[in-house]
Amino acid sequence: MSILAQQNLRELQALLESGACSSRDIVTSVAEQIQTVDGDIHAYLEADTEAALVEADAADARRAQGEKGPLLGIPVAIKDLLNVKGQSCRCASKLLEGFVSPYDATSVAKLRQAGAIPFGRVNMDEFAMGASTEHSAYGVTRNPWNLEHVSGGSSGGSAAAVAAHTAIVSLGSDTGGSVRQPASFCGCVGLKPSYGRVSRYGLTAFASSLDQVGVLSKTVADAADTLSVVAGHDPRDTTSDPIGVPDYAAALGEDLKGMKIGIAEEFFGEGVDPEVAASVRKAIDHCVSLGAEPVAVQFPHLKYAVSIYYILAPAEASVNLSRFDGIRYGNRVEADDPVSMMCKTRDAHLGDEVKRRILLGTYVLSSGYYDAYYVKALKARALIKQDFDKVYEQCDVLMSPVAPTTAYKIGAGAQDPLAMYLGDICTIPSNLSGGCGLSVPCGFSQAGLPIGLQILGPAFAEERILRAGHAFEQSTDWHLKQPGSFS
Numbered sequence: 001m002s003i004l005a006q007q008n009l010r011e012l013q014a015l016l017e018s019g020a021c022s023s024r025d026i027v028t029s030v031a032e033q034i035q036t037v038d039g040d041i042h043a044y045l046e047a048d049t050e051a052a053l054v055e056a057d058a059a060d061a062r063r064a065q066g067e068k069g070p071l072l073g074i075p076v077a078i079k080d081l082l083n084v085k086g087q088s089c090r091c092a093s094k095l096l097e098g099f100v101s102p103y104d105a106t107s108v109a110k111l112r113q114a115g116a117i118p119f120g121r122v123n124m125d126e127f128a129m130g131a132s133t134e135h136s137a138y139g140v141t142r143n144p145w146n147l148e149h150v151s152g153g154s155s156g157g158s159a160a161a162v163a164a165h166t167a168i169v170s171l172g173s174d175t176g177g178s179v180r181q182p183a184s185f186c187g188c189v190g191l192k193p194s195y196g197r198v199s200r201y202g203l204t205a206f207a208s209s210l211d212q213v214g215v216l217s218k219t220v221a222d223a224a225d226t227l228s229v230v231a232g233h234d235p236r237d238t239t240s241d242p243i244g245v246p247d248y249a250a251a252l253g254e255d256l257k258g259m260k261i262g263i264a265e266e267f268f269g270e271g272v273d274p275e276v277a278a279s280v281r282k283a284i285d286h287c288v289s290l291g292a293e294p295v296a297v298q299f300p301h302l303k304y305a306v307s308i309y310y311i312l313a314p315a316e317a318s319v320n321l322s323r324f325d326g327i328r329y330g331n332r333v334e335a336d337d338p339v340s341m342m343c344k345t346r347d348a349h350l351g352d353e354v355k356r357r358i359l360l361g362t363y364v365l366s367s368g369y370y371d372a373y374y375v376k377a378l379k380a381r382a383l384i385k386q387d388f389d390k391v392y393e394q395c396d397v398l399m400s401p402v403a404p405t406t407a408y409k410i411g412a413g414a415q416d417p418l419a420m421y422l423g424d425i426c427t428i429p430s431n432l433s434g435g436c437g438l439s440v441p442c443g444f445s446q447a448g449l450p451i452g453l454q455i456l457g458p459a460f461a462e463e464r465i466l467r468a469g470h471a472f473e474q475s476t477d478w479h480l481k482q483p484g485s486f487s
Contacts, residue, residue, distance in 0.1 A: 003029075004021060004025060004026050004029035004030075005026075005029040005030050005032070005033040005165045005166070005168075006165050006482075007168070008168070008217070008218040008219050008221075008222050009070065009071070009074060009168055009169055009217065009218070009219070009221075009222035009225060009226070010070075010219070010221055010222060010225070012026060012074060012168060013070060013072075013074075016063065016072070016073055017063075017068070022056070022060050022073075023056035023057070023059040023060045023063075023072075023073030023074070023117070024053055024056040024057060024060060026056070026073065026074065026075060026168070027049065027052045027053055027056045027075050027117065027119065028049075028053070030075050030119070030165075030166060030167065030168065031047065031049040031052070033164070033165050033166050034047055034120070034166045037144075037164050037165075037166065038161075038164070038166055040142065040147055041141060041142050041144055041147070041151075041160050041161075041164050041166070042123060042139050042140065042141050042142060042157075043077075043122050043123055043141050043151075043156075043157040043158075043160040043161040043164065043166055043167075044077075044120050044121065044122055044123070044157070044161065044166065045080055045088075045090070045092070045120075045121045045122065045123055045138055045157070046087075046088065046120065046121050047119060047120035047121075048087070048119075048120075051086075052075055052117050052119040052120075055117040056073060056075075056117060059072055059073035059115045060073060062115055063115075067115065069114050069115055069229075070114070070225035070226075070228065070229065070249075071111060071114045071115060071116035071169075071225065071226065071229050072114060072115035072116070073115055073116075073117070074115075074116050074117065074168055074169065075116070075117045075119035075120075075167070076111055076116045076117065076118055076119060076167070076168070076169050076170065076171060076226075077119060077120045077122045077157075077158060077161045077162075077166075077167035077169070077170035077171070078108065078118050078119075078120065078121060078122065078170070078171050079121075079122055079124050079155055079157065079158050079170070079171055079172045079173055080092050080121045080122060080123065080124050080157070081124060081127070081128055081173060081203060081204040081206075082105045082107065082108060082171055082173070082202060082203055082204075082213070083101035083103055083104060083105045083108065083202040083203075083204070084101055084104060084105070084108050084118045084121075085101055085102065085103050085104045085108075086100065086101070087100065087101060087118070087121060088100055088101070088121060089101045089121075089204065090121075090137075090138075091124070091126065091127045091128070091204050092123060092124045092125065092126045092127070092135075092136035092137055092138055093126045093127055093137050093324075093349065093350065093351070093354070094137045094331070094348075094349045094350075095324050095329075095330040095331060095345070095346070095349035095350055096324070096329070096330060096331070097331055097349075098331065099329070103202065104118075104202060105199075105201060105202020105203055105213075106199035106201040106202055106234045106236065106237065107171060107198055107199060107202070107203070107213045107230040108171075108202065109202075110229055110230045110232070111171075111229060111230065114229045116229070119167075120161075120167070122141075122157030122158050122160075122161050122167070123136050123138060123139070123141045123156065123157030124136060124153065124154045124155060124156065124157055124158075124172075125153040125154035125156070125178075125353065126350070126351045126353065126354050127204070127206055127317070127321065127354050128154040128155075128173055128175060128178060128204075128206040128211075129154065129206065129317065129353050129354050129357050130153045130154050130353050130420075131152065131153045131154065131177070131178070131181060131413070131420050131421075131423055131424060132150040132151075132152060132153045132156065132408075132410075132413055132420070133150065133151050133152065133153040133154065133156025133157060133160075133182070134150060134410060134411070134413070134414060135153070135154075135351055135352075135353040135354075137351060140410055141156045141157045141160050142160070142410070143160065143163075143185060143186060143407050143449075144160055144163045144164040144186060144483040145163070145186065145187060145407070145448060145449055145450060145483045146447070146448065146449060148409055148410060149185075149407040149408060149409055149410065149449065150185065150407050150408060150409070150410055150413075151182055151185060151186055151407070152181045152182025152183075152184070152186065152403075152407060153178060153181070153182060154172075154173070154175075154178040154182075155170075155172030155173060155174070155178045155179050155182050155190075155214070155216065156182045156185075156186075157170075158170035158171065158172035158179075158182065158216045159172070159179075159182035159183050159185065159186040159188055159190065159216050160182070160186055162186070162188045162216050162217060162218060163186040163187055163188050163483060164483065167216075168217075168218070168222075169215065169216070169217045169218075169222055169226050170215075170216045170217075171213060171214070171215060171216075171226075171230070172190070172213075172214050172215070172216050173203060173206075173211055173212065173213055173214060174190075174192040174211075174212050174214040174427075174431065174437075175206050175207050175210045175211050175212075175313060175431060176210065176309050176313060176424045176427060176428045176431050177192075177402070177403075177424050177426070177427025177428060177431070178214075179191065179192050179214035179215070179216060179439075180192055180214075180402050180427050180437055180438070180439040180452070180454060181402055181403050181423070181424070181427055181439075182216070183216055183402070183439040183452060184402035184403050184439045184441075184450065184451065184452025184454075185403070185406065185407035185449070185450065185452075186407075186450060187441050187450030187452075187478075187481065187483075188216055188217065188218060188441070188479075189215075189216065189217045189218065189219060189220055189222070189223050189438070189439065189440055189441070189469070189473075189479070190214065190215070190216050190223075190402075190438070190439040190452075191214055191215045191216075191217075191223040191227060191436075191437075191438050191439075191462075191466075192212055192214045192430065192431075192436060192437040192438070193212055193213070193214065193215075193227060193231065193436055193462060194212075194241075194434060194435060194436040194458075194459040194460045194461070194462065195209075195210075195212055195239070195431075195434040195435075195459065196239050196240055196241035196243075196434070196459075196460075197212070197227075197231050197241065197243075197436070197460065197462065198212060198213040198214075198227075198230050198231050198232075198240075199213070199232070199233075199234030199236070199237040199240045200212070200213065200237050200239060200240070201234055201236040201237040201240075205316075205320040206313070206316070206317055206320065207312065207313040207314075207316035207317055207320070208239075208316055208320060209312070209316060210309075210312070210313060210316070210431045210432070212431070213230065215227055215230075218479070219473065219479060220252070220438070220440060220466055220469040220470040220473050221249070221252055221470060223438070223466070224248035224249055224251075224252060224462075224466045224470075225248070225249060227248055227462065227466075228245065228247070228248050228249065231245045232245050241460070243460055246462075246463055248462060248463060248466055251463035251464075251466055251467045251470075252466060252467065252470040254467050254471070255290060255291060255471055256287055256290040256291045256292040256467075256468060256471045256472075257290075257291030257292075258291065258292075258293070259291070259292045259293070259396050259397065259464075259467075259468060260292070260293045260294075260295050260394070260395040260396045260397075261284060261287060261288070261292045261293065261294050261295065261395060261396070261397055261398070261399050261468075262295050262296075262297040262391050262392075262394060262395035262396075262397065262398040262399070263284060263294055263295065263296055263297065263398075263399060263400075264296075264297050264298060264299050264302070264391070264398065264400065265296075265298075266298070266299045266302040266303070267299075267302070267398075267400035267401060267425075267426055268280075268281075268400070268401070271404045271422065271425070272401055272404045272405075273404060273405045273406065273445075275406070275445045275446065275451070276401050276403070276404065276405060276406065276445075276451050277401065279442055279443030279444075279451040279453075280399070280400065280401045280442060280443075280451070280453055280454075282442075282443065283399070283442035283443070283453045283472065283476075284399050284453075286472065286475070286476065287399070287468065287471070287472055290471060290472075290475060292468075295394050295395045297391045297394055297395060297398070298387075298391075299387045299391070299429070300387065301380065301383045301384050301386075301387050302387070302425075302429060304380050304383075304384070305384055305425065305428045305432060306421060306422060306424060306425055306428060307377075307380075308377045308380045308381050308384065308428075308432060309424065309428045309431070309432065310360070310421055311360075311364050311373050311374060311377035312374070312377050312378070312381065312432075313357070313361075314357040314358070314360040314361030314364070315361040315364050315365050315374055316361070317357050317358060317361050318357075318358050318360075318361030318362045318365060319361075319365075321354070321358055324346070324350075325342045325345060325346065326341055326342055326345030326346075327341075327342065330345060330346075330349065331345070331349055332345055333345045333347075333348050333349070353417070356417065364377075381432050384429055384432045384433055385432065385433045385434070387429075387433075388429070388430075388433040388435060388458065389458075392457075392458045396457070396461075396464055396468075397455050397456060397457050397461075397464050397465055397468050398454075398455070398456040398457075399453060399454065399455055399456075399468075400426055400454045400456070401426050401451075401452070401453075401454060402426060402427060402439045402452035402453070402454040403423055403424075403426060403427070403452070404422075404423055404425065404426065405423065406445045406447070406449035406450065406451060407449050407450075426454060427454070429456075430456050433459075434459050435456060435457055435458050435459050435461070436456070436457045436458075436459070436460070436461060436462050436465055437454060437455070437456045437457070437465065438454070438455045438465040438466065438468075438469045439452040439453070439454055439455075440452060440453050440455065440469045440472060440473055440478075440479070441453075441473075441478040441479050441481070442472070442476070442478055443478060444478075444481070450481075453469075453472065455468050455469050
């Protein structure tokens with residue numbers, strides 16, 4: 001494997017600044033790695049190397065004129081629900097087969113402004129609905145650590161690409177854990193910013209009050225550098241917060257002395273694999289040895305989080321996906337009348353998981369059930385937010401498992417959707433509260449599968465979780481481990 005594809009973002013920037021390599025060299029290296037290993041992994045849906053090389057040459061010219069930046073000349077893989085002008089945006093669905101985006105999402109536009117190269121569309125669960133990337137209309141993405149296991153989801157392609165060195169950095173999206181869980185499964189870093197920190201303009205909506213553009217990377221510093229580029233207010237997104245963007249890199253040099261770490265036993269409850277719990281507790285103990293202070297906290301309403309999420313998220317999805325009907329968007333199946341056409345179009349081109357969530361969402365929004373389910377879930381969501389507010393009065397960050405288990409075998413969760421939904425118990429709460437979250441590698445199971453440490457913080461406290469994650473990462477070597485077949 002080319003040494004360049006194996007480097008992290010900061011290592012490549014040092015090489016670029018010294019003149020040891022060019023952006024063209026990096027793009028070529030990543031393209032060669034895709035050619036070598038992605039046939040087994042299937043992280044990519046497409047990758048236009050020739051177009052990326054043109055942008056790489058432009059980035060090299062900008063650097064020659066004295067321009068600098070953390071992402072200048074770096075190829076970034078893009079999850080297939082973020083719009084990139086001139087590239088397909090299928091959301092891993094047959095319904096949008098052939099759709100080419102006429103514009104850049106704000107996060108993608110910010111990447112381009114910084115000189116980064118949006119390179120390749122990576123696989124995902126269809127319309128971001130799933131936790132394994134088995135629900136893509138274009139095939140399963142496999143875990144680089146064990147090809148018989150899932151990569152996680154819905155940003156499984158983003159995580160697998162980073163872990164297999166077919167991407168330096170990737171953008172994903174996190175609605176209920178869809179950045180952090182695949183990062184944990186694939187042994188890389190996953191960052192979910194606070195709601196409103198990164199513009200959602202150009203992100204195909206699943207659940208608008210929960211979706212957030214996130215970052216998958218090889219190190220915490222790389223995630224911080226990428227967030228510094230894509231974060232910021234956007235007047236085209238009414239949920240984008242005008243709060244200023246801090247210097248995330250500056251927070252990385254601080255140690256953990258005096259930081260209070262909240263530990264809630266509710267996150268270690270029934271269903272959490274003993275190996276996962278042991279690795280996470282060991283990681284927390286390590287943070288304490290670095291000077292952090294453990295604080296026992298409680299989440300009395302955590303047990304309701306999954307139920308709340310799977311009422312609110314499908315309800316919002318039912319509304320958001322109504323536009324994909326063969327008239328406004330989507331490949332049409334002809335019929336004798338508009339209603340029949342829409343029914344046939346959606347039946348033919350949407351997968352089972354998407355249909356399941358649309359049906360559930362439509363049900364809870366229907367007359368007679370709206371108050372009983374949807375309104376009650378909104379009230380319960382407020383209780384989850386109150387739990388977090390009280391906890392963050394006692395501590396700076398929370399630490400917990402990312403997922404109850406390591407990556408499971410492909411097909412194991414397909415027959416039991418409820419079990420798959422329950423796997424989101426540790427990640428969903430921060431989406432409901434609007435806070436930020438980070439997944440950092442912290443161990444391996446006996447079967448050799450990665451385990452992630454989740455670090456949660458209140459809204460717009462990304463500096464805290466990045467500081468904690470970086471300190472842990474740099475004092476351990478879990479992030480240096482590589483999948484045997486792709487190292």
